[in-house]
Amino acid sequence: xxxxxxxxxxxxxxxxxxxxxxxxxxxxxxxxxxxxxxxxxxxxxxxxxxxxxxxxxxxxxxxxxxxxxxxxxxxxxxxxxxxxxxxxxxxxxxxxxxxxxxxxxxxxxxxxxxxxxxxxxxxxxxxxxxxxxxxxxxxxxxxxxxxxxxxxxxxxxxxxxxxxxxxxxxxxxxxxxxxxxxxxxxxxxxxxxxxxxxxxxxxxxxxxxxxxxxxxxxxxxxxxxxxxxxxxxxxxxxxxxxxxxxxxxxxxxxxxxxxxxxxxxxxxxxxxxxxxxxxxxxxxxxxxxxxxxxxxxxxxxxxxxxxxxxxxxxxxxxxxxxxxxxxxxxxxxxxxxxxxxxxxxxxxxxxx
Amino acid sequence: xxxxxxxxxxxxxxxxxxxxxxxxxxxxxxxxxxxxxxxxxxxxxxxxxxxxxxxxxxxxxxxxxxxxxxxxxxxxxxxxxxxxxxxxxxxxxxxxxxxxxxxxxxxxxxxxxxxxxxxxxxxxxxxxxxxxxxxxxxxxxxxxxxxxxxxxxxxxxxxxxxxxxxxxxxxxxxxxxxxxxxxxxxxxxxxxxxxxxxxxxxxxxxxxxxxxxxxxxxxxxxxxxxxxxxxxxxxxxxxxxxxxxxxxxxxxxxxxxxxxxxxxxxxxxxxxxxxxxxxxxxxxxxxxxxxxxxxxxxxxxxxxxxxxxxxxxxxxxxxxxxxxxxxxxxxxxxxxxxxxxxxxxxxxxxxxxxxxxxxxxxxxxxx
Numbered sequence: 001x002x003x004x005x006x007x008x009x010x011x012x013x014x015x016x017x018x019x020x021x022x023x024x025x026x027x028x029x030x031x032x033x034x035x036x037x038x039x040x041x042x043x044x045x046x047x048x049x050x051x052x053x054x055x056x057x058x059x060x061x062x063x064x065x066x067x068x069x070x071x072x073x074x075x076x077x078x079x080x081x082x083x084x085x086x087x088x089x090x091x092x093x094x095x096x097x098x099x100x101x102x103x104x105x106x107x108x109x110x111x112x113x114x115x116x117x118x119x120x121x122x123x124x125x126x127x128x129x130x131x132x133x134x135x136x137x138x139x140x141x142x143x144x145x146x147x148x149x150x151x152x153x154x155x156x157x158x159x160x161x162x163x164x165x166x167x168x169x170x171x172x173x174x175x176x177x178x179x180x181x182x183x184x185x186x187x188x189x190x191x192x193x194x195x196x197x198x199x200x201x202x203x204x205x206x207x208x209x210x211x212x213x214x215x216x217x218x219x220x221x222x223x224x225x226x227x228x229x230x231x232x233x234x235x236x237x238x239x240x241x242x243x244x245x246x247x248x249x250x251x252x253x254x255x256x257x258x259x260x261x262x263x264x265x266x267x268x269x270x271x272x273x274x275x276x277x278x279x280x281x282x283x284x285x286x287x288x289x290x291x292x293x294x295x296x297x298x299x300x301x302x303x304x305x306x307x308x309x310x311x312x313x314x315x316x317x318x319x320x321x322x323x324x325x326x327x328x329x330x331x332x333x334x335x336x337x338x339x340x341x342x343x344x345x346x347x348x349x350x351x352x
Numbered sequence: 353x354x355x356x357x358x359x360x361x362x363x364x365x366x367x368x369x370x371x372x373x374x375x376x377x378x379x380x381x382x383x384x385x386x387x388x389x390x391x392x393x394x395x396x397x398x399x400x401x402x403x404x405x406x407x408x409x410x411x412x413x414x415x416x417x418x419x420x421x422x423x424x425x426x427x428x429x430x431x432x433x434x435x436x437x438x439x440x441x442x443x444x445x446x447x448x449x450x451x452x453x454x455x456x457x458x459x460x461x462x463x464x465x466x467x468x469x470x471x472x473x474x475x476x477x478x479x480x481x482x483x484x485x486x487x488x489x490x491x492x493x494x495x496x497x498x499x500x501x502x503x504x505x506x507x508x509x510x511x512x513x514x515x516x517x518x519x520x521x522x523x524x525x526x527x528x529x530x531x532x533x534x535x536x537x538x539x540x541x542x543x544x545x546x547x548x549x550x551x552x553x554x555x556x557x558x559x560x561x562x563x564x565x566x567x568x569x570x571x572x573x574x575x576x577x578x579x580x581x582x583x584x585x586x587x588x589x590x591x592x593x594x595x596x597x598x599x600x601x602x603x604x605x606x607x608x609x610x611x612x613x614x615x616x617x618x619x620x621x622x623x624x625x626x627x628x629x630x631x632x633x634x635x636x637x638x639x640x641x642x643x644x645x646x647x648x649x650x651x652x653x654x655x656x657x658x659x660x661x662x663x664x665x666x667x668x669x670x671x672x673x674x675x676x677x678x679x680x681x682x683x684x685x686x687x688x689x690x691x692x693x694x695x696x697x698x699x700x701x702x703x704x705x706x707x708x709x710x711x712x713x714x715x716x717x718x719x
Contacts, residue, residue: 022513049543050542050546054505054536055505055542058502058504058508059506059508059543060509062508062511062512062513063512064509089497093495094696095695095696099698100476100488100489101489101495104698134697136697136703151702155701155702156700157699158697214702214704215703216706264705264706266705267705268715271716
């Protein structure tokens with residue numbers, strides 16, 4: 001099975017072969033490196049840009065104005081903060097011009113903690129991004145979704161931000177991408193650039209096929225009755241594991257929803273599940289003041305107050321300026337498995 | 353100049369007995385026909401700017417910003433643009449002092465006023481944006497944004513596609529002198545000059561020597577803004593933007609170079625700012641700055657290319673055109689409650705929530 005980052009690479013390859021992608025660019029995106037996480041190795045339209053995030057976003061917008069289909073990368077979302085006003089402009093071009101101009105750009109950027117990245121390789125970005133009206137924001141938690149969301153991001157004629165969970169980039173999926181070889185070692189031999197000199201290397205692309213994960217569609221990863229868990233990105237597999245362990249140890253079953261799209265989000269699936277279970281925990285790792293989860297929580301309270309059997313909960317990152325390098329910081333700043341498990345168990349057991 | 357320039361005392365006359373074939377500035381000339389075309393668009397631009405300022409003062413509009421004092425340079429630019437849609441034509445990344453460019457390109461006055469009057473018929477923003485914030489797909493005029501200098505970041509993108517497409521289409525980006533303090537200006541220099549990937553960008557700075565209330569000389573050194581091209585071995589020129597003859601030829605030289613060489617050019621035009629920054633600073637006429645319209649009028653009269661009566665008629669006609677545009681635009685429909693969310697998203701076949709336009713937050717009935 002492909003890793004998440006291999007899935008992104010396969011999607012970009014499919015995009016430039018079949019979906020009209022003209023430019024894949026950013027810092028170290030082109031040869032020889034092909035991206036600091038290898039997401040862009042071997043792609044024929046990949047090129048290296050100056051170390052200039054604002055230039056990257058602006059150039060992507062210009063390419064889109066002139067009919068190109070760009071996928072640009074900000075190397076780490078931690079370095080996207082100086083582009084916020086440009087992201088705002090990219091998001092408002094259609095609205096501001098009353099439909100005169102579309103802005104079909106894809107911006108991908110690794111987000112979140114989990115690689116011992118210290119202050120500036122551990123930030124989360126989805127809460128900031130969720131405030132950018134006009135953008136669509138997605139965050140996959142596995143390889144197949146990464147592939148399907150990336151293809152949708154490319155095809156969608158609006159600006160779409162693909163947040164890639166850093167901690168999961170090297171995690172293998174458990175479902176095959178359509179057209180992917182069965183043997184992961186064979187896939188690696190085909191599309192991973194060799195270490196060292198790779199000037200003569202060319203990838204052997206498998207014949208991957210079209211597969212869209214529609215934007216705004218969540219996935220019910222586990223089905224149950226004790227409570228609803230809503231998450232995405234790095235914390236999603238932790239929620240699944242916590243739910244499975246609580247099922248095994250205590251017999252609790254949970255609806256575990258992988259939101260996949262931050263905006264638009266799959267409100268019908270969340271609402272149905274909350275109405276059914278009456279209990280909800282939202283888990284993400286962004287900081288806790290004005291966290292995107294608070295928006296979901298507000299809607300749950302507004303629209304399902306009388307369905308709730310226990311207080312709705314939100315587990316998230318601490319409101320501190322960053323994540324320190326020593327693991328005592330990371331372990332105690334953003335949600336980890338034991339904390340998620342405890343919160344879920346407490347939620348399932350709470351009796352009014 | 354010994355003769356009085358006072359228009360009210362007597363009609364001005366040229367000392368020449370026969371009409372000239374050309375109008376001269378230094379060693380450069382323009383045909384009388386072209387000079388009169390430029391002058392007419394300059395007069396029209398000035399008339400509309402002055403009428404727009406009046407609207408902002410009378411309360412018919414909330415806010416005015418524009419480019420009185422930039423007419424000479426902007427009209428010369430507008431007339432030399434290769435107008436059309438797609439990479440074979442020129443892309444325009446403009447700022448909010450660009451009326452002269454657009455009127456010279458053929459924009460009906462009423463469209464400019466519609467945006468000022470915030471009507472539903474405003475073709476650029478449906479009454480959403482400030483005046484002069486054009487967005488015209490048919491002419492490659494990408495949306496003007498109030499944010500200073502960001503247009504310089506987008507220009508390399510359109511130019512990159514143009515270079516790839518072949519042909520002689522170029523990308524024009526303009527802005528003021530104060531905005532060059534933003535890193536985005538330097539980004540444009542850098543991205544347009546990547547070795548082996550030089551781009552057909554005509555970078556323009558209309559230098560009015562102010563950023564709102566701050567004189568440029570208190571922030572920048574004495575070096576010309578055009579000199580910033582030196583660091584990139586890039587062609588550059590500074591021109592008197594109050595002189596339409598010099599401006600016409602400077603733009604012509606720059607455009608010819610960019611079209612043929614597929615490399616960037618930085619053109620700095622020294623211009624006036626005749627009504628201050630915007631209505632926020634009163635928009636009062638500043639009589640101490642050079643007026644390009646008055647200057648060119650005198651030159652045309654001196655060359656016997658036009659007489660005072662013709663000038664008066666041309667100005668009256670321009671005022672009437674502006675007045676008619678205001679009368680029409682202010683009588684048109686305004687946006688309604690239903691417009692608030694319109695045009696947020698383009699229809700998408702891969703979006704489960706918003707397959708068509710945006711209708712507010714996702715709801716239970718979304719699917």
